[in-house]
Amino acid sequence: MTAQPLLEVRGLRKAFAASTGLFGRGPLVRAVDGVDLDLAAGEVLGLVGESGSGKTTLGRAILRLVEPDDGAIRFDGVDVRALRGRELRRLRRRMQIVFQDPTSALNPRLRVRALVGEPLLVHGLARGRALRDRVAELLEEVGLEPSAMDRYPREFSGGQRQRIGIARALALRPDFVVLDEPVSSLDVSIQAQIVNLLVELQRRHRVAYLFIAHDLALVAHLADRVAVMYLGRVVEQAATRTILDRPAHPYTRALIAATPPPDPRRARARRMPIPGEIPSPIDRPAGCAFHPRCPWADARCREQDPPLVAVAEGHLAACHRADEVQSESFDATDSGRPPLHRPTAKPSTARPDTTPGKETDR
Numbered sequence: 349m350t351a352q353p354l355l356e357v358r359g360l361r362k363a364f365a366a367s368t369g370l371f372g373r374g375p376l377v378r379a380v381d382g383v384d385l386d387l388a389a390g391e392v393l394g395l396v397g398e399s400g401s402g403k404t405t406l407g408r409a410i411l412r413l414v415e416p417d418d419g420a421i422r423f424d425g426v427d428v429r430a431l432r433g434r435e436l437r438r439l440r441r442r443m444q445i446v447f448q449d450p451t452s453a454l455n456p457r458l459r460v461r462a463l464v465g466e467p468l469l470v471h472g473l474a475r476g477r478a479l480r481d482r483v484a485e486l487l488e489e490v491g492l493e494p495s496a497m498d499r500y501p502r503e504f505s506g507g508q509r510q511r512i513g514i515a516r517a518l519a520l521r522p523d524f525v526v527l528d529e530p531v532s533s534l535d536v537s538i539q540a541q542i543v544n545l546l547v548e549l550q551r552r553h554r555v556a557y558l559f560i561a562h563d564l565a566l567v568a569h570l571a572d573r574v575a576v577m578y579l580g581r582v583v584e585q586a587a588t589r590t591i592l593d594r595p596a597h598p599y600t601r602a603l604i605a606a607t608p609p610p611d612p613r614r615a616r617a618r619r620m621p622i623p624g625e626i627p628s629p630i631d632r633p634a635g636c637a638f639h640p641r642c643p644w645a646d647a648r649c650r651e652q653d654p655p656l657v658a659v660a661e662g663h664l665a666a667c668h669r670a671d672e673v674q675s676e677s678f679d680a681t682d683s684g685r686p687p688l689h690r691p692t693a694k695p696s697t698a699r700p701d702t703t704p705g706k707e708t709d710r
């Protein structure tokens with residue numbers, strides 16, 4: 349990345365004490381274990397990895413929704429970790445999040461008008477008639493009727509609730525949004541509609557996204573670059589096309605091979621599950637943490653932890669054998685490579701029916 353980063357993350361760490369029931373704090377779970385990331389203004393960075401890789405904790409630590417233990421976060425040149433109180437709240441106007449589960453993310457006792465308008469009210473940006481107009485505008489922008497503002501979250505489908513969550517996140521016109529698995533709790537039929545909406549909004553507002561997902565195919569639709577996380581660390585990072593065509597880390601190859609191909613009739617034949625389970629972050633394997641599952645592992649891998657280094661311009665990988673991995677032919681098609689083309693989302697002029705109880709996602 350050549351542009352001055354909007355977001356710079358260096359050596360970020362976050363550990364939690366594992367619960368041991370009656371006896372309180374247990375050993376430390378290193379959820380995020382020294383992560384470096386850059387994100388340019390208007391860029392989309394995909395963050396992928398299996399459950400337990402630390403993706404969600406990283407996204408929340410960047411926003412300080414969980415307090416990092418160590419490391420630096422700079423946003424537009426500002427030291428985010430040094431901010432307190434009002435200064436931090438002011439910066440949060442520019443840094444927002446869309447949560448995975450829209451049902452638990454929205455207060456069920458508030459009408460949509462209050463849910464979407466709250467950030468504007470809290471930051472003193474609109475009130476009265478202007479607030480109502482702005483909420484109506486935001487709802488239209490995410491494909492909902494302005495009349496939706498008088499209803500409660502329970503009156504909407506899952507996809508519609510996520511649209512409300514997106515409207516709330518965009519209310520303050522942020523420069524950066526963490527999308528924390530924003531479609532993984534939705535029906536497959538609805539997922540593409542929400543992804544298309546996110547693409548359309550990103551293009552319109554040039555907002556930067558950190559798009560967190562375990563599905564590489566989904567990330568490939570939106571992301572300019574992809575970072576792959578394993579056991580709390582980034583193990584590979586490159587442009588999306590490079591990650592898909594010339595992965596340098598065996599874990600990335602395994603993730604691609606585990607991705608169902610776009611044609612569901614071929615899914616059973618082509619999908620290759622990643623062998624083994626992700627180890628516990630309490631008991632990180634010595635050497636390369638991926639070695640117990642890696643078909644390329646040798647003696648050095650069991651002893652030495654590989655650093656994240658450049659294997660080409662703009663392409664980082666943490667693997668002792670990255671050169672060999674890259675040079676071995678990789679038939680991405682046979683491995684179920686996800687399609688790279690972005691969906692050509694066009695705003696629909698049709699108004700969705702927001703009748704309570706109806707599934708009206710487009």
Ligand code: SF4
Binds near residue numbers: 639643644
């Ligand atoms: Fe596999 Fe060794 Fe590379 Fe780790 S360092 S990913 S074990 S080849």
